[in-house]
Amino acid sequence: MDAKTQAAFRKRLLRWFSQNARILPWREEPSLYKTVVSEFMLQQTQVKTVIPYFNRWLECFPDFESLSIADVRDVIKLWEGLGYYSRAKNLQLFAQKFIKNPAKNFLDLLKFKGVGAYTAAAIASIAFHENVAVVDGNVVRVLARIFNLRTLFPSKDNAVKCVTPLANELIDAQHPGDFNEAMMELGALVCTKNNPKCENCPLKDLCEAFQQGTVDKCPQFIQLERKKCLKKRLWWIKEGCLLLEPSRIGGANALWELPELTPERAACFVLDKLLFVGKRSIGTTTFTEEIYAASVPNTEPMWLKQCTYFPLKDVHKISLSGPHKRWIQALLKKSF
Template sequence: MSPSADALLARRDAFRTTLLDWYRLNRRRLPWREQPSLYKTVVSEFMLQQTQVKTMLPYFARWLDALPDFAALAAADEARVVKLWEGLGYYTRARNLHKLARALVALPAIPRTREAWLELPGIGPYSSAAITSITFGAPVAVVDGNVVRILARLTADATAWRDTTSAGKALTPLADAVLNHAEPGDHNQAMMELGATVCTRHNPLCTVCAVRAFCAAARAGDPEAYPRLAAKQIEAVTVVRAWCRRPAGPEGAAALLLHRTDSAARRL
């Protein structure tokens, strides 16, 4: 790890305490936090994929009223599930959530480990870590775009990653090392909250950031420079279209020749 990462790890206990103290005083009062349950956590995680909190809140309330638990969701038909999701978009999330509920109610017991959740439909590395750490206290770090941004800034990591996914993989060992194993769920939520409300992509609120004293990028005065993502290479493509018109002849009038594209072919 870099010298800045080593410096952060040397003060990890103070960082964890400062982060949690800030979170408990400043966290947003959200329905899945105030009266937490596994079901609420799972539904919120699915809805928050590709959707902002303020947008999904009314849909979350409507969903809980109609389908209050895994049993109700599993018993619903797909048409009703999709209808309740209407307005949020990315309907694959709704279908995957439906499949997950049916898989869970068929099990003799709810799994409690990240590894077991990864075997369930619709669950990936991020959601498995979030669900099991928040609900069951599993000692696994959540690494999403917010966490990548925070860790890259805390350490002023100058690596130019291909994208956020590759940055997340590279920073996961640091996230695991910083994780508060005594309170992993609150730690993960605190990191995500900090990234969503303070350590934002643009115009981060460094002057009010509780963990500024631990941040190498803030000390350097250029937090928005991190994380560094390599510029995407855009390939120029030239599209040529041609029409073939057969002139009138002895057989009859002029004709325009068309070719039917196979339904499975890629279209321009």
């Protein structure tokens, strides 16, 4: 793309964005803190899911200071249902570290736990106006179509690596944050994966795939086979209390789940009855989780010491990961 075409690309994209950008809470009276919180929440999660969480978060933790001194259990509780809980812990770590040693640019941001190239570029360009392109799945799709890239990408990471130099060449040095947001917005609203709205696209005259009729062939990925994983979990109620164990990701007893029955653990029990089968997907793996009622020998196994009994009437007050919350609610409605 020559310099004149690049200039036209930027101008049309930014004009479209100024007229079509969604009203989002982190775009109203923007601040570094709002940008950081929204970018952590938006990792792996859709905008419409994030909005209520973002609003509640800002009410409880309006700035880096309040977040840095919060009890990690309150932080995790507020994140409950958003998934990928390490993000909540990393966001609090970000606040604690930032207060002592504020990041000033893209490279500084990369030193924070949980901040990869994508998040660092988003924060640096939006909050610090640094000239660094953000490349997510939306941007990969837009640029693969604009340049009619017919490569068969082995993975999303590989596609991001391939497209990043193109995005860095195109970025508007005067408005890098707006440019990045505009690219992602165009990918989310117009240049969608299925049924892109090419006739309404501000870039259609500059889009090679549109001109060549190959939009549905860009980008292309090698299809990965989905992996399957079976887990067993324990449903055990004693004197009106449900046994739960701390999740490895929550840490500090902040997030709880039904105890996993690894083969070693299961050997101590007689599995009486399969009560429930839950499913969930993480990345390219589909987990089938079987929840069993069980009998235990007279001596309780040592690993139960890591677990805690919670009164059934208080279960709704503790932080549970999204799937566990759903499964427990479903099981509590059943009568055995």
